[in-house]
Amino acid sequence: MENNFLLTYLLLIPIIGSILILFIKESQVKAIKWLGLLVSLFAFIVSLIVYSKFDAAKSGFQMLHQLTWIKNLNISYLVGVDGISMLLILLTTFLTPITLFSSWESIKHKVKQFTFFMLFLEVGMLGVFMSLDLFLFYIFWEVMLIPMYFIIGIWGGKERIYASVKFFIYTMAGSLLMLVAIIWLAVYAGKVSSLGFTTNLIDLYKISPTIPLDIQKYLFLAFFVSFAIKVPLFPLHTWLPDAHVQAPTAGSVILAGVLLKMGTYGLLRFNLPLFPQSSVEYAGFISVLAVIGIIYGALVAMVQKDMKKLVAYSSVSHLGFVVLGIFAMTFESVQGAVVQMVNHGLSTGALFLMVGMIYERTHNRDISYYGGIAKVVPLFSVALMITSLSSIGLPGLNGFIGEFLILTGSFKSVVLGSWWYTIFASSGVIFAAVYLLWMYQRVVFGEVTNSELKKLTDLTGKEMSVLGVMFIFIIWLGVYPSTFLNITSVSTGDLLKNVSSFTINLF
Numbered sequence: 001m002e003n004n005f006l007l008t009y010l011l012l013i014p015i016i017g018s019i020l021i022l023f024i025k026e027s028q029v030k031a032i033k034w035l036g037l038l039v040s041l042f043a044f045i046v047s048l049i050v051y052s053k054f055d056a057a058k059s060g061f062q063m064l065h066q067l068t069w070i071k072n073l074n075i076s077y078l079v080g081v082d083g084i085s086m087l088l089i090l091l092t093t094f095l096t097p098i099t100l101f102s103s104w105e106s107i108k109h110k111v112k113q114f115t116f117f118m119l120f121l122e123v124g125m126l127g128v129f130m131s132l133d134l135f136l137f138y139i140f141w142e143v144m145l146i147p148m149y150f151i152i153g154i155w156g157g158k159e160r161i162y163a164s165v166k167f168f169i170y171t172m173a174g175s176l177l178m179l180v181a182i183i184w185l186a187v188y189a190g191k192v193s194s195l196g197f198t199t200n201l202i203d204l205y206k207i208s209p210t211i212p213l214d215i216q217k218y219l220f221l222a223f224f225v226s227f228a229i230k231v232p233l234f235p236l237h238t239w240l241p242d243a244h245v246q247a248p249t250a251g252s253v254i255l256a257g258v259l260l261k262m263g264t265y266g267l268l269r270f271n272l273p274l275f276p277q278s279s280v281e282y283a284g285f286i287s288v289l290a291v292i293g294i295i296y297g298a299l300v301a302m303v304q305k306d307m308k309k310l311v312a313y314s315s316v317s318h319l320g321f322v323v324l325g326i327f328a329m330t331f332e333s334v335q336g337a338v339v340q341m342v343n344h345g346l347s348t349g350a351l352f353l354m355v356g357m358i359y360e361r362t363h364n365r366d367i368s369y370y371g372g373i374a375k376v377v378p379l380f381s382v383a384l385m386i387t388s389l390s391s392i393g394l395p396g397l398n399g400f401i402g403e404f405l406i407l408t409g410s411f412k413s414v415v416l417g418s419w420w421y422t423i424f425a426s427s428g429v430i431f432a433a434v435y436l437l438w439m440y441q442r443v444v445f446g447e448v449t450n451s452e453l454k455k456l457t458d459l460t461g462k463e464m465s466v467l468g469v470m471f472i473f474i475i476w477l478g479v480y481p482s483t484f485l486n487i488t489s490v491s492t493g494d495l496l497k498n499v500s501s502f503t504i505n506l507f
Contacts, residue, residue, distance in 0.1 A: 004063040006050050007079045007130050010089075011123060013043045014096075018119035026112045033104060036115035040097035043122065047093040054086050056487050059494050061132060061202070069136075073186075074198045078133040083491035084268060084338055085129045087484060088261055091345050092129065094473075095257045096122045099250040102353055102466050106249060106360055107155060114155060117147035118250065125258050129265065134182045134199040138175070141262070145171055148251070148259065156246040163239075163246035170239040174226035181222035185274075201269075208274040209502040213281075220278035223270050224286070230263030233286075233323055234293035237316045244312035249356025252308070256315055256352055257345035264322045264341055268334070272326070273495060276502040283327040283415045290327070291424045293320035298431030302438070307358075307365045310439055311351045314391065317428050318344045324425055325406035328416055329499065331492060333409025338488045340402030343477060347391040347399055350470045354384050357463055361456055367439055372448035377458040381444045383467050388436045390474045393429055398477035403429060 017039030024032050054062055061080035069077045081089065100118055107114050124144030131137035145168060153164035182199065189207045190197040198204070211219065229236045240260075244252050272279045297316030304310040322344070325337030358380065359365050374381040386397075393399035411422040448454055459467070477484060 004053075004065055006046070006053060006065075007063055007081065008065050010043060010046045010050060010093075011079070011126055011130070013046060014039060014119040014122040014126070017042075018116050018123070021112060021116050021119070024112065026110075029111050032112050032115050033100075036119060037097055037100050039119060040093070040100055040122065043126075044093040044097060047090055050081070051086060051090060054081065054083075054487075056083055057490060059490055064132070069133075073135075074196055074200070075135045076133050076200065077136060078200060078202075079127075079130040079136075080132045081130055082494075083488035084265070084495075087338060087342055087487050088129045088258075088265060089126060091261070091342050092122065092125045092258050095254060095345060095349060098349075098353075098466055098469065099253045099257075101462070102253070102356070103248065103250040104462070106356065110154060114151070114250075117150050118254075121147040121151070121254065125254075125262070128262050132201045134185070134201055134204070136199075137201075138179060138182060141178075142175060144259070144262075145175075148255065151251040152243055152247045155248040155251065158246075159242070160246045163242040166239045167243045170229050170236070174229040177222040178226035181219045184219060205273050205498065209276050211275075213277050216275050216278045217281070220271060220275040220282065223266065223274070224282070227263040227266035227271065228289075230266070231260060231319050231323060232263070232316065234289055234296055234316065234320070237293065237297075240316065241309055241312045244315070244352075245306065245308050249352060249359075252312075252352040252356070253349045256311075257349040260315060260319055261341045261345065264319065264326065264337065267323070267326050268338070268495065272329075273498050276499040279327070279499065280329070280415055280503050283329065284417075286327045287324050287410075287416055287421050290320045290323040291421055293317065294324070294425050294428035295431065298428050298435060302431065302435040304435075305366055305368065307355045307367055307439065307443070308352070310367075310435060311348060311355060314351075314432065314435070315344070315348055317432065318348065318391075321403055321406050321425065321428065324410055324421065328406070328410040328413035328421070329496065330409035330413050330415075331496060332405045333413065334492045334496065335485055335488060336402050336405025336407075336409055338492065339477070339481060339484055340399075340406060342484065343390075343398040343402045346470055346474050346477070347387060350387040350467060350474070351391060353466065353470075354380070354387060357459070362452070367442050369450060370443040370453065371446045371450065372444075373453055373456060374444045375448060376453060376456045379459045379464065383459065383464075383471075384440060384444065386471060386474070387467075388440050390478075392433045392436055394478075396475075396478045398474045398481075400478060401481040 064080040067077040069075050124140050127140030149164050149168045186197050186199050232240050294317050297313050301310045301313035322337045322340050325333040390397040390399050393403045407422050
């Protein structure tokens with residue numbers, strides 16, 4: 001195997017940056033902030049170089065880098081990318097500097113530790129998306145928990161300790177199930193092949209689908225529960241509203257923007273290709289949960305009084321669309337699911353940023369506190385409208401194309417075999433318009449009844465630059481989605497071919 005070091009360099013940048021920050025005195029706040037921002041921007045630039053070297057028309061994994069790690073157990077440091085992981089790596093490196101820059105003013109204590117944890121979190125997220133060894137994947141999956149736990153627990157709201165512990169326990173419980181399944185898979189590979197005990201994902205793609213279906217089901221469920229908690233899929237979603245509401249703005253943005261995608265990415269990278277027969281077997285049941293999540297998340301969002309909690313529950317609804325798209329197992333639905341991961345990261349990330357911006361000015365997130373602010377902060381009101389319409393799925397903005405592809409693919413899915421999934425899921429689009437436009441109407445329009453709101457200041461240059469960058473991609477994805485769909489099309493096709501080769505003429 002010809003080793004390509006680019007992905008390793010990308011991983012090393014935030015690792016080295018986080019270590020360097022530890023050597024800066026805590027009193028040198030500006031130096032810490034600038035170093036953190038520059039390191040994250042450098043990582044973004046390197047990810048663009050990785051993208052420039054990536055051949056979207058080529059099948060399989062690219063830019064592989066393998067080093068022997070634990071020789072006795074045949075465990076390697078093995079990283080690589082395909083179209084699906086490439087898009088999510090770009091999303092990660094794009095959102096990390098935005099979150100650091102947006103927290104420039106809001107994080108005022110323990111800035112050194114906050115910046116360290118944010119860069120450390122980026123390492124975990126990037127490692128998850130590029131790992132091609134199950135043991136390495138599990139290490140990064142667990143590593144990512146630690147910084148997020150501290151980000152919520154130290155810089156969060158009043159109930160931050162409860163929220164951070166709940167987040168940690170939920171994710172850890174699922175992770176342990178996945179660990180047992182990884183060990184079982186590696187042992188099984190050693191019994192049925194000449195490879196011996198192996199956690200190499202590329203090798204396991206060939207071996208795992210041959211596992212007898214009665215055993216494969218348990219392995220599928222072990223991986224599925226771990227990823228479903230992270231998505232989060234109904235009814236395993238209860239940790240999310242607490243984590244989002246209590247997390248600082250930067251934590252909420254990165255949690256919604258990237259961390260939730262690890263669950264849906266895991267379903268695509270592991271569940272479908274490793275256990276194709278079980279994926280088809282459970283597709284109907286999982287899609288029912290996804291549709292329930294779409295409707296439930298939207299209805300609960302509709303009655304929220306806290307803006308941040310409303311956006312948190314909207315994530316349950318939007319990620320339900322992604323899971324439905326994955327288990328519909330058509331080319332259109334899976335393409336829609338992947339691009340919707342990016343769409344959600346941009347739209348919901350921008351919504352959390354804007355809730356954070358208004359909260360910094362008023363220290364209040366209650367919808368009833370506001371009203372008539374369009375007259376006071378017109379730029380903020382316009383930006384909030386664009387972001388809300390993006391999240392709803394207005395044609396011409398990014399949310400539309402993902403939902404359209406998912407619903408189209410689900411409608412024609414042979415695996416699901418029913419239009420009812422699509423019909424019920426479509427109601428989620430209507431409900432999204434209700435809860436977001438109703439929130440917008442109550443916050444922005446009407447008379448200014450609260451005298452304190454008359455003192456509000458509009459968006460600053462920094463805030464407009466952050467939102468402006470995100471709006472470029474929100475409009476780009478809505479107007480010309482082919483730029484992003486072309487990155488994933490070959491990988492999506494390969495994934496579905498591999499699944500269909502182990503199932504009975506479903507595709």
